[in-house]
Amino acid sequence: MSASIIDGKKIAAEVNVETAVMVEELKKKGVQPCLAVILIGDNPASQIYVKSKVARCAELGILSRKLVLDRDAKPEEVFGLIRELNEDSAVHGILVQFPPPPQISEKTVVGAISPDKDVDCFHPCNVGKLLLGETDGFSPCTPQGVMTLLEKSSINPSGKSAVVIGRSNIVGKPMAALLMQKAKGANATVTVVHSGTPDMAEYVRRADIVIAAIGKPEFVRGSMLKPGAVVIDVGINRVADPSLPKGYRVVGDVCFEEAAAVASAITPVPGGVGPMTIAMLMRNTVKAAEAALQRAK
Numbered sequence: 606m607s608a609s610i611i612d613g614k615k616i617a618a619e620v621n622v623e624t625a626v627m628v629e630e631l632k633k634k635g636v637q638p639c640l641a642v643i644l645i646g647d648n649p650a651s652q653i654y655v656k657s658k659v660a661r662c663a664e665l666g667i668l669s670r671k672l673v674l675d676r677d678a679k680p681e682e683v684f685g686l687i688r689e690l691n692e693d694s695a696v697h698g699i700l701v702q703f704p705p706p707p708q709i710s711e712k713t714v715v716g717a718i719s720p721d722k723d724v725d726c727f728h729p730c731n732v733g734k735l736l737l738g739e740t741d742g743f744s745p746c747t748p749q750g751v752m753t754l755l756e757k758s759s760i761n762p763s764g765k766s767a768v769v770i771g772r773s774n775i776v777g778k779p780m781a782a783l784l785m786q787k788a789k790g791a792n793a794t795v796t797v798v799h800s801g802t803p804d805m806a807e808y809v810r811r812a813d814i815v816i817a818a819i820g821k822p823e824f825v826r827g828s829m830l831k832p833g834a835v836v837i838d839v840g841i842n843r844v845a846d847p848s849l850p851k852g853y854r855v856v857g858d859v860c861f862e863e864a865a866a867v868a869s870a871i872t873p874v875p876g877g878v879g880p881m882t883i884a885m886l887m888r889n890t891v892k893a894a895e896a897a898l899q900r901a902k
């Protein structure tokens with residue numbers, strides 16, 4: 606193996622230390638940041654994510670409110686709750702854990718959350734600001750986590766060729782927007798490849814930086830990479846493995862062993878991008894509280 610491992614746990618811990626300091630500063634000004642997390646139903650993966658978010662809030666001195674609604678909650682209930690939280694000045698950030706059950710539209714949920722409290726950066730208003738390069742909105746947690754991993758690993762995307770694999774609204778699209786931004790720590794030449802791209806490997810092979818966010822276990826093989834490429838794996842996939850007590854193992858969208866033999870740097874799964882997403886959510890919650898304090902002046 607030749608690649609250096611980008612340690613997301615360590616970098617997220619550094620970011621969290623900075624966030625805890627920001628929380629202390631706000632508390633001196635009489636404000637304690639507060640995140641409201643809405644979980645609808647009992648999806649096991651969502652329950653784990655929500656638990657981690659609430660636990661991280663507590664570690665960093667951020668207040669949290671966990672609001673659990675029944676799997677068959679009516680849309681009025683969900684939107685009534687969001688409206689209450691929008692109006693509650695003690696709440697600075699609101700997130701609804703996705704995916705919601707089928708009767709609740711993701712698009713309508715996203716549009717109902719006040720853009721000022723949209724710490725996921727899913728609201729069209731914040732997505733628009735992101736595309737326009739305006740810095741007074743929020744930055745999307747997972748893509749911003751990737752940018753921070755690159756920065757803290759002294760990998761400068763400027764002038765480099767980056768390929769984003771996947772075009773989801775949560776990762777692929779905002780990832781491309783951040784990488785192409787005319788800004789320090791960005792400024793890459795970005796290509797987005799997806800399920801409609803013939804011969805995806807042709808594009809990946811030319812990239813200096815590869816961001817894999819396609820949701821397919823070990824999709825990116827060593828043979829698809831340019832020697833010395835930086836490989837960031839956003840995937841979290843469960844694959845059956847009866848030899849393990851849980852019956853499955855967690856792998857990314859990249860075949861780690863193969864890629865690590867070709868790449869110059871690579872993120873592991875778990876312990877790469879995952880911890881950064883929550884670190885960025887905490888940072889956005891603090892930013893939301895800071896902005897609310899400014900508006901109140």
Ligand code: GUN
Pocket residue numbers: 700701702703704725746747775
């Ligand atoms: N489900 C999977 N990822 C996310 C995320 O980043 N935010 C929310 N709200 N739900 C998710």
